[in-house]
Amino acid sequence: MTARGGQRDAAFSAFMEQAGPALLRTAWLLTGDHHRAQELTQAALVKTYVAWPRVREGEALAYARRVLANQRTDSWRSTRREVITDAVPPTDPVTDATATSDTRDLVVRLLRQLPEQQRKVVVLRYYTDLSEQTVAELLGISVGAVKSAASRGLAALRGRLPELEPPGRLADATGSDLNHEGSRR
Numbered sequence: 001m002t003a004r005g006g007q008r009d010a011a012f013s014a015f016m017e018q019a020g021p022a023l024l025r026t027a028w029l030l031t032g033d034h035h036r037a038q039e040l041t042q043a044a045l046v047k048t049y050v051a052w053p054r055v056r057e058g059e060a061l062a063y064a065r066r067v068l069a070n071q072r073t074d075s076w077r078s079t080r081r082e083v084i085t086d087a088v089p090p091t092d093p094v095t096d097a098t099a100t101s102d103t104r105d106l107v108v109r110l111l112r113q114l115p116e117q118q119r120k121v122v123v124l125r126y127y128t129d130l131s132e133q134t135v136a137e138l139l140g141i142s143v144g145a146v147k148s149a150a151s152r153g154l155a156a157l158r159g160r161l162p163e164l165e166p167p168g169r170l171a172d173a174t175g176s177d178l179n180h181e182g183s184r185r
Contacts, residue, residue: 012052016045019061022128023068029123030072032112044068065128066138069120110160117141118153125150 023044028037044067048055055063111119117139124135125146132150136143 008052012049015048015060015064019064020045022061023064026065026123026128027068027072029108029111029127030069030120032108040068040071043071047071062134062138065124065130069124069138072120073116106161107157110157113160114153114156117145118149118156121146121149122153122157126154 020041024037024041027040027044028034031037031040044064047067048060048064051063052060111122114122120139121135124130124138125132130138132143132146136146139146
């Protein structure tokens with residue numbers, strides 16, 4: 001192995017250590033299944049590693065998220081169906097922060113009921129706290145489509161969560177509050 005290859009591997013290993021858990025949580029929210037989320041994350045990291053020399057410095061996480069979203073779309077297209085259950089996947093409470101609250105578990109179950117595009121937009125926009133422009137670029141859609149999908153997705157979630165929060169407020173999966181337009185307070 002050359003010195004250059006060793007530096008590349010070290011840089012990627014550091015990136016994977018830092019970004020891996022966040023990518024896994026995002027994948028879990030996109031898929032609703034722990035095993036599929038692990039597979040999706042692993043596939044995204046493999047593709048990111050292959051492209052590592054071309055990934056611009058400081059944009060590795062954005063690149064990996066884009067690969068993650070694209071991989072999810074590809075897997076959805078190949079199966080064209082998804083089984084939705086009320087069962088929450090088993091999680092390790094030490095490493096998975098989403099398992100710390102019944103409300104968060106309910107939000108995750110409800111996210112799985114959203115159409116694919118709305119789920120992606122809501123997760124990327126509010127869970128990973130990306131801008132509308134960034135989400136649009138990641139998913140290859142217009143900013144208007146991001147706004148529309150976010151609005152519809154949040155409206156669907158709010159319609160199913162009236163007993164949890166006062167009207168006009170929805171706690172997102174990260175525990176932050178969203179006002180009735182979907183922007184952070």
